[in-house]
Amino acid sequence: MGEAPAFFAHDLKEGFLNGFGLKSKGCETATVICNKTYLVDGGCDGLLLSFQVQIFDHFKGTPIKPVVLGTIPNSCKGHSAIALNEDCILFIKGGSPLDDAFWFLEVDTPYVQEQRKSLGCEVVAWSKGVRGTVEKPIVVSGPSGVGKGTLISMLMKEFPSLFGFSVSHTTRSPRNMEKDGLHYHFTERSVMEKDIKEGKFLEFASVHGNLYGTSVEAVEVVADAGKRCILDIDVQGARSVRASSLDAIFIFICPPSMAELEKRLRARGTETEEQILKRLRNAEAEIKEGESSGIFDHFLFNDNLEECYLSLKKLLGIDGSVNTCTESISEDLDLPPIVHSVSRIDNKIIISYRTSDLNNESQKMIVLDLSSIKGGAPGRTRGLEAYAIDSVTNGSTMINQIS
Ligand SMILES: Nc1nc2c(ncn2[C@@H]2O[C@H](COP(=O)(O)OP(=O)(O)O)[C@@H](O)[C@H]2O)c(=O)[nH]1
């Protein structure tokens, strides 16, 4: 049997002596990892628990309010918590739909360590557990005018249920046909700089004189829809994503020649002469860096559009031979109820609970297999597998799986 579970929030209605000098409202889970205790919730607002995080450092003896990155889980009526691998805590939200039931609070993963260093304070990061085998995100880079947007649009049009676009933030002005929230989140520089400082961006870069960036939320929204995320970002951004924990594949699109690139940029008619010249100047450096940096896994030449699109589909395994993204998730599992217990055996988390009808009381279990999880904050933890085990007993004596 693995680690002992944390307290169950629903069992603590009367409050408990947490011993940390923190005022308990009786709704927390308290999980100990190394020399720290992580208290989650604390704000029992009516009956809903709000997933606030406080850390108690056993050496310093003081409570700390960390900077919390990632989307915070929505309130629920009860949750349990269990420590994983000394760097992460798994939360199970009772009574929540399965696509919102499993959340990871990263407390010392490489991403959290890096954010702690750059923000200079205690940091934790939420990452929702997404079931099923959604494939790695795809990063597409290449010089302005090479055809990135065109190829991505073709992919999204042909496979709307497989791919989702990561909508970036930018300080540049919208072009005629561009819609806020669809092509970009058009934003003020000061707002974007503030959000960057607060750790809301997975990556950002100054490109052609404007600020561009991928928010953590932009990537999370796509993963939540069960789709494979596509990021259209420049080489600097690709470098940052490569260094992050977002496990992606990196594709660089090359033009057949600089003359053809210029022709496409001019034919698109979306930039002023000055902007076109700036983009062409930057293109040479971008191509050089793209080719020599070792960031990219694949290079595609966009000479003939149809041929390039076919090559893209081939390398993504969606050219008709194999479909890598369509494993459906069975939804035949019961939701974990508010009252449940949780334990761990190796990579399996066992969520046990009782149900009863007129004649029978049965113990049920949901097994959560963590052995194929990928990703994590920033973004989502993908690849959770869950299945149910039922056992029916008569009478009321049940063994609780954990003590
Ligand atoms: N680092 C980074 N680059 C981005 C992001 N969004 C767009 N870009 C890049 O910014 C550059 C300019 O994009 P845009 O203004 O739409 O012009 P276009 O490339 O000519 O279509 C392109 O290289 C994009 O790949 C982002 O979120 N982060």
Ligand SMILES: Nc1ncnc2c1ncn2[C@@H]1O[C@H](COP(=O)(O)OP(=O)(O)O)[C@@H](O)[C@H]1O
């Ligand atoms: N293979 C191609 N041959 C000719 N024109 C192309 C090709 N690919 C894209 N284009 C055109 O080039 C222009 C720039 O493409 P776009 O997708 O906007 O580039 P990017 O997103 O890389 O800046 C668009 O007008 C597009 O229709």
